[in-house]
Amino acid sequence: MKSSVIIFPGSNCDRDMDVALKKHGYKNKMVWHDDIDLPKCDLVVLPGGFSYGDYLRCGSIAGKSKIIKSVIEFANSGGLVLGICNGFQILTETGLLPGVLQQNKYLNFICKNVHVKVNNKENSYFKNIKKEILELHIAHNEGNYFCTKDELEVIKNNNQIALTYCNTEGSDEEEFNPNGALNNIAGLFNKNKNVLGMMPHPERMIDKYLSGNDGSIFFENLIKNYI
Amino acid sequence: MEVNEQIAIDHGLKIEEYKKIKELLKRNPNLTELAIFSAMWNEHCSYKSSRKHLKNLFTKGEKVIQGPGENAGVIDIGDEDAIVFKIESHNHPSFIEPYQGAATGVGGIMRDVFTMGARPIANLNSIHFGSTQHKKTKNLLRGVVKGIGGYGNCIGVPTIAGQTNFDDSYNGNILVNAMTLGLVNKNKIFYSKAAGLNKPVIYVGSKTGRDGIHGASMASAIFDDKIEEKKPTVQVGDPFTEKLLLEACLELMKEDSIISIQDMGAAGLTSSSVEMASKGKLGIELDLSKVPCREEKMTPYEIMLSESQERMLIILENGKEEKAKEIFDKWNLDFAVIGKTTDTQNLELLFNQEKVAEIPIDYLAENAPMYDRKWKKSKLPQKIDYPKDLFKSLKLESCLTKIISNPNICDKQWIWEQYDHTVMGDTIQKPGGDAGVVRVHGTNKAVAASVDSSAVYCYAHPLTGGKQVVCESWRNLISVGSQPVAITNCLNFGNPEKEKNMGEFVECVNGISEAAKFLNFPVVSGNVSFYNETKDKGIKPTPSIGGVGILNDYKNMLTMDLKKEGNLILVIGKTEGHLDQSIFSRIILLEKKGPPPEVNLFNEKNNGETILKLLDKKLIISCHDISVGGIIIALSKMCIKGNKGVKINSQIKLLNKFNYFFAEDQGRYIIEIENNNFAMVKKVLEENSVHFDELGVVDGNKLTFKDELNISIQDLNKKYKSWLKNYMIS
Numbered sequence: 001m002k003s004s005v006i007i008f009p010g011s012n013c014d015r016d017m018d019v020a021l022k023k024h025g026y027k028n029k030m031v032w033h034d035d036i037d038l039p040k041c042d043l044v045v046l047p048g049g050f051s052y053g054d055y056l057r058c059g060s061i062a063g064k065s066k067i068i069k070s071v072i073e074f075a076n077s078g079g080l081v082l083g084i085c086n087g088f089q090i091l092t093e094t095g096l097l098p099g100v101l102q103q104n105k106y107l108n109f110i111c112k113n114v115h116v117k118v119n120n121k122e123n124s125y126f127k128n129i130k131k132e133i134l135e136l137h138i139a140h141n142e143g144n145y146f147c148t149k150d151e152l153e154v155i156k157n158n159n160q161i162a163l164t165y166c167n168t169e170g171s172d173e174e175e176f177n178p179n180g181a182l183n184n185i186a187g188l189f190n191k192n193k194n195v196l197g198m199m200p201h202p203e204r205m206i207d208k209y210l211s212g213n214d215g216s217i218f219f220e221n222l223i224k225n226y227i
Numbered sequence: 228m229e230v231n232e233q234i235a236i237d238h239g240l241k242i243e244e245y246k247k248i249k250e251l252l253k254r255n256p257n258l259t260e261l262a263i264f265s266a267m268w269n270e271h272c273s274y275k276s277s278r279k280h281l282k283n284l285f286t287k288g289e290k291v292i293q294g295p296g297e298n299a300g301v302i303d304i305g306d307e308d309a310i311v312f313k314i315e316s317h318n319h320p321s322f323i324e325p326y327q328g329a330a331t332g333v334g335g336i337m338r339d340v341f342t343m344g345a346r347p348i349a350n351l352n353s354i355h356f357g358s359t360q361h362k363k364t365k366n367l368l369r370g371v372v373k374g375i376g377g378y379g380n381c382i383g384v385p386t387i388a389g390q391t392n393f394d395d396s397y398n399g400n401i402l403v404n405a406m407t408l409g410l411v412n413k414n415k416i417f418y419s420k421a422a423g424l425n426k427p428v429i430y431v432g433s434k435t436g437r438d439g440i441h442g443a444s445m446a447s448a449i450f451d452d453k454i455e456e457k458k459p460t461v462q463v464g465d466p467f468t469e470k471l472l473l474e475a476c477l478e479l480m481k482e483d484s485i486i487s488i489q490d491m492g493a494a495g496l497t498s499s500s501v502e503m504a505s506k507g508k509l510g511i512e513l514d515l516s517k518v519p520c521r522e523e524k525m526t527p528y529e530i531m532l533s534e535s536q537e538r539m540l541i542i543l544e545n546g547k548e549e550k551a552k553e554i555f556d557k558w559n560l561d562f563a564v565i566g567k568t569t570d571t572q573n574l575e576l577l578f579n580q581e582k583v584a585e586i587p588i589d590y591l592a593e594n595a596p597m598y599d600r601k602w603k604k605s606k607l608p609q610k611i612d613y614p615k616d617l618f619k620s621l622k623l624e625s626c627l628t629k630i631i632s633n634p635n636i637c638d639k640q641w642i643w644e645q646y647d648h649t650v651m652g653d654t655i656q657k658p659g660g661d662a663g664v665v666r667v668h669g670t671n672k673a674v675a676a677s678v679d680s681s682a683v684y685c686y687a688h689p690l691t692g693g694k695q696v697v698c699e700s701w702r703n704l705i706s707v708g709s710q711p712v713a714i715t716n717c718l719n720f721g722n723p724e725k726e727k728n729m730g731e732f733v734e735c736v737n738g739i740s741e742a743a744k745f746l747n748f749p750v751v752s753g754n755v756s757f758y759n760e761t762k763d764k765g766i767k768p769t770p771s772i773g774g775v776g777i778l779n780d781y782k783n784m785l786t787m788d789l790k791k792e793g794n795l796i797l798v799i800g801k802t803e804g805h806l807d808q809s810i811f812s813r814i815i816l817l818e819k820k821g822p823p824p825e826v827n828l829f830n831e832k833n834n835g836e837t838i839l840k841l842l843d844k845k846l847i848i849s850c851h852d853i854s855v856g857g858i859i860i861a862l863s864k865m866c867i868k869g870n871k872g873v874k875i876n877s878q879i880k881l882l883n884k885f886n887y888f889f890a891e892d893q894g895r896y897i898i899e900i901e902n903n904n905f906a907m908v909k910k911v912l913e914e915n916s917v918h919f920d921e922l923g924v925v926d927g928n929k930l931t932f933k934d935e936l937n938i939s940i941q942d943l944n945k946k947y948k949s950w951l952k953n954y955m956i957s
Contacts, residue, residue, distance in 0.1 A: 211657075
């Protein structure tokens with residue numbers, strides 16, 4: 001499976017993502033934000049970080065960058081686009097995903113392990129995934145997902161909620177919500193389920209010596225579904 | 228404007244220093260020249276009160292590639308790899324403006340590290356605040372933590388460890404010490420020494436603004452009621468630009484075009500250009516009209532003194548300008564050729580085709596004043612004789628819960644959760660352990676780092692305190708299974724013009740040096756922060772020690788969390804029962820006098836090395852050093868982290884249970900071992916003449932000792948974790 005990781009000025013999880021993809025068998029290329037065309041690939045990843053300093057709003061300038069037109073075209077033609085953390089914020093800025101990511105409920109940056117529940121397995125990302133509750137890692141200041149009532153209605157009707165914050169048993173009560181996200185949303189699909197935005201960082205969880213290795217389950221599953 | 232004595236004083240110079248400037252120049256300096264002298268001769272840049280004593284530090288070792296005197300120290304960690312690291316203070320600005328002060332402290336230290344060609348791989352910090360009752364403390368803490376996180380998180384360098392303390396003596400002077408470690412190929416280290424004539428001097432990074440003018444002078448002054456007026460001297464950080472600067476510099480460093488490079492830190496363009504020229508015994512000519520400025524009509528005076536952040540000065544090989552400019556253009560950063568190296572040995576400044584300053588470099592650097600300040604030796608205080616019945620009314624369990632929820636002991640998760648500690652994907656020991664550990668990317672090696680200070684001990688007896696804090700750093704590194712290699716020190720003290728404060732400095736430095744030498748744990752970098760004093764009240768002497776250790780195989784790393792029911796718990800090292808200056812004495816017995824615990828360097832080294840021998844034989848399951856709070860606090864933390872209880876051996880030979888459990892004797896560890904390895908462990912310990920106690924067994928979910936202690940780990944955890952969180956939301 002060929003992947004492309006976009007580097008924006010201020011991206012800081014680009015290398016981590018490159019390492020994670022290659023470790024799980026993806027043929028990955030790094031793509032500079034000023035490029036106009038995407039290399040031929042099956043998956044585009046918008047990595048975490050602070051693209052363009054996150055000035056104005058998180059992800060807003062990246063949402064207007066040169067490469068992003070090609071990313072939008074790629075997504076609209078059915079290509080897989082994965083946005084992690086700042087990448088999720090960028091996807092909402094481009095309109096590929098509905099809603100916004102606001103500042104965390106308690107106004108602090110949060111870096112810790114969380115549990116998330118896979119809500120929809122009918123897609124390339126989570127089909128046949130061997131664990132439905134994953135322990136992943138979050139590190140963000142703006143992960144508090146919000147959208148209008150009408151948008152939420154559409155999201156629910158289309159089964160677009162990908163991941164929700166929960167406890168080890170999968171209970172998604174408000175107390176297990178780290179950042180105040182609406183309906184505990186940690187990850188979200190577009191209508192066609194080819195675009196996925198998520199706040200947790202699977203690329204930081206690929207080795208038992210790190211915070212854990214449930215991130216590997218995610219990457220292994222995606223490439224397996226592709227083949 | 229004609230320069231006179233009053234203007235010199237307003238620039239922080241002493242009258243004698245102004246006279247010396249006139250003598251050296253054989254004329255009156257103009258205002259720009261005076262400002263340059265004041266920037267170079269202040270305490271912060273010239274180390275004029277400390278230089279004499281810093282020469283005594285132990286700085287050599289077979290693994291030292293670069294000791295003090297460069298942007299940062301460098302150590303060899305095997306193969307082609309080297310670690311560049313340094314700690315630096317940003318105390319004064321952080322008190323005036325906590326967010327920006329702390330943020331630019333982190334930015335500055337990272338620049339020191341990547342200036343040498345290293346990619347930063349870990350950040351640490353040591354922060355000290357006033358009493359938790361003081362009205363400013365909460366806001367300062369919140370601002371500093373946000374500032375440290377705001378900068379480090381954005382750059383994408385994990386903050387892997389730190390230390391937070393509260394004490395009345397910091398009410399008017401908080402301390403913010405930031406440390407960075409970087410990884411570099413040892414054959415590709417960049418230095419600040421200029422070389423060669425007529426080489427282009429390049430300015431890169433952000434534009435120069437009017438922020439931070441006189442920052443270094445502010446950092447060399449004591450505070451009074453008017454500190455709020457100094458807010459404009461605090462620099463404003465832009466981590467996004469720094470991230471671009473980092474990537475651009477590392478990209479340029481892959482080419483063979485840089486002769487020398489220096490970041491513009493304290494005293495900005497002045498100190499960077501003077502230092503590069505001085506080290507290379509060259510002159511330097513700068514055309515200030517070519518400096519990229521953020522604001523209109525900036526004068527040479529302002530350009531030379533600005534402390535705008537995220538700027539670098541580079542001396543390039545001739546003919547490499549265009550290629551270099553391409554890289555900085557790609558990253559959208561300013562790039563300007565602003566001067567050249569010369570053989571005049573002078574700093575020459577031009578502005579609009581006019582010469583605006585000319586000063587021999589030597590006058591600014593080598594001939595800067597050096598003072599042999601008077602200092603007073605401290606006596607070792609008398610030991611306290613505690614009356615026996617003082618302990619009678621005390622209950623072990625309530626003492627434990629009171630201490631574990633004390634601000635200086637309790638869990639600091641509220642702080643480190645706001646720092647990205649996992650970015651870069653190599654953090655294998657997070658904050659909250661004895662030391663942070665990151666892997667050397669793509670290898671089996673890992674680097675451990677810790678930052679420590681013990682102001683209470685240093686205040687009671689500076690010589691002992693100085694030794695102790697080095698030992699504590701050493702012990703923390705051993706506790707995660709690393710071989711300690713070298714340290715960096717940040718020396719935070721009061722007013723050096725006072726004999727008592729100067730004495731504290733001299734004796735702490737001597738203590739640090741003595742311990743560093745004995746442990747073969749050299750000092751490779753550091754900085755001095757004097758004048759931490761507000762309205763005549765100085766801080767407790769607070770040297771912060773940043774230690775770095777190496778693990779050849781990261782899979783051998785140790786953690787403190789208890790692992791398995793039935794395992795044995797041993798105390799390594801002898802408990803003498805020293806309570807003076809312990810947290811137990813201070814908050815339970817309300818006794819603040821007496822000497823700090825004695826430091827026995829032989830035992831310290833022997834005990835630490837024996838722990839590493841046990842680790843080599845794979846006999847240790849968990850390990851934690853014993854420090855503030857003594858055995859019972861160390862053990863409690865191991866229980867909490869592992870969510871497991873311990874039954875303390877009721878047969879254990881106690882002096883007096885309070886002395887045994889709360890004493891802060893040095894050179895001790897608690898280890899967890901497998902039951903059936905006991906004989907082997909005992910043999911190793913005996914062969915190395917290391918004293919040990921059989922403290923207890925991992926058992927259930929309670930910490931118990933006879934009928935005197937019976938507390939669930941859950942309750943203990945609540946006491947440990949809730950204090951800081953509740954304080955910050957109340």
